[in-house]
Amino acid sequence: MPRIEEIAQELNTLIKSVNNIDYIEARLEAGQSCRLSYRGRSLETAAESSGAGGCIRVLNKGGWGFASFNRFDTLKSALERACDGARLAGKGRSQLAEIEPVITRAQPPKHNPLLINLRDKKALLDSYNETMWETANLSTSFIGYGDSFKKSYFINTEGSFIEQSRSDITLRLTAVAGKNGNVEQSGISLGSTGDFDQIKGLENEVRQIANKAVALLEAPRAKGGEYTIILDPILSGVFTHEAFGHLSEADFVYENARLRELMTLGKVFGPAELNIVDNGTIPNLRGTFAYDDEGVKSEKTYLIKDGELVGRLHSRETAAIMGEKPTGNARAMNYRNQPIVRMSNTYIEPGKASFEDMLSDIKEGIYVKNWYGGTTSMEMFTFSGGEAYMIRNGKLAELLKPVVLTGNVFTTLANIDAIGNDLEMNQGGGCGKNGQAPLPVSNGSPHIRIQKCLIGGS
Helix, strand or coil: CCCHHHHHHHHHHHHCCCCCCCEEEEEEEEEEEEEEEEECCEEEEEEEEEEEEEEEEEEECCEEEEEEECCCCCHHHHHHHHHHHHHHHCCCCCCCCCCCCCEEECCCCCCCHHHCCHHHHHHHHHHHHHHHCCCCCEEEEEEEEEEEEEEEEEEECCCCEEEEEEEEEEEEEEEEEEECCEEEEEEEEEEECCCHHHHCCCHHHHHHHHHHHHHHCCCCCCCCEEEEEEECHHHHHHHHHHHHHHHHEHHHHHHCHHHHHHCCCCCECCCCCCCEEEECCCCCCCCCCCECCCCCECCEEEEEECCEECCCECCHHHHHHHCCCCCCCEECCCCCCCCEECCCEEEECCCCECHHHHHHCCCEEEEEEEEEEEEEECCEEEEEEEEEEEEECCEEEEEECCCEEEEEHHHHHHCEEEEECCCEEECCCEEEECCEEEEECEEEECCEEEEEEEEECC
């Protein structure tokens, strides 16, 4: 890696020498990454890479200028380009919520996956691939592994100088089975803050997804209609992130009149037991960080508390525009991108019900686990569950083909009538927004029960 700390000190001096500009911030990064992918029985990709670069963002009279670079001998020209852009764009008043300057070196991560030999990573994934193919009647399979380690510096003209490092691992395994034109799949996604041991010992889970893909070929389809449903923690967490969390990002809210009306603080959106939180401070989660990419300390932010909308996620600019406080949620994918309002670890807090309690009084319903994908449009959503089971007379019954859930997020939140006591956090995903993906996040929930949920089916 280059002498990035010395370059950060040089850049710090350079940005403070600029006059007649409202605000300047800069980020520098140096990192390494590894990627392996399998298609069917074959290793398709094995790649290691490293890189370094930085960016400068300038605010002047309400207009932003931005320049990124990957050569450290171009700091001055990058600063000039960013300043020129801000001067051209600025036609009003700059607004940034005030924060205290920070000079700190955040605690480094405990693990660095780049210290694991590439051959050892391949050996583990080879074993999972072999285990998956022990199951007969598979059509194909996919394995995707990625890891990274990155050191970064944040500097601004207010006096902040922050060093942070982060490690990341993701693993996705998918088994695909086909018969007579019918194709089904089953998969798992995992992640960690660089701890390779957390993706070891998955042989049983790998067998289960392969067997599940084959079993789904013979599973019946649910009859379409309204059901009482129970969502597992993975799908509930995805619903929380995708259908509600994005609506809580203040850059969406202040730019959209309809969303401002929908997301008015104080509105009741669910039962008194419902609490939805975004929390970037929880140890050992992929969405955790000490300071965001504007130098704001991460924190725990209630979005819904006791069923009522009480907060939203902010950058310094959105907080100032809306007269609220910054929440430490301005994040950028890397130095090539400007920070925008993003979630960290978003989840529903646990309630009191057990899973058995939720099942017990359902005469006919559906239990939905995991997910494949989905879409959202304002308050409307459509999600594809990964697997589903009929519920009959308070008991889990036959396996169903994956179902599609459709509805209005606010109606769905209001129809939650039981929240489990079994919170789990899912670290297998990544968030996409404005072309920046996959940003490391986590989401989670206990089991939740929802009345009158529309299920697509036969």
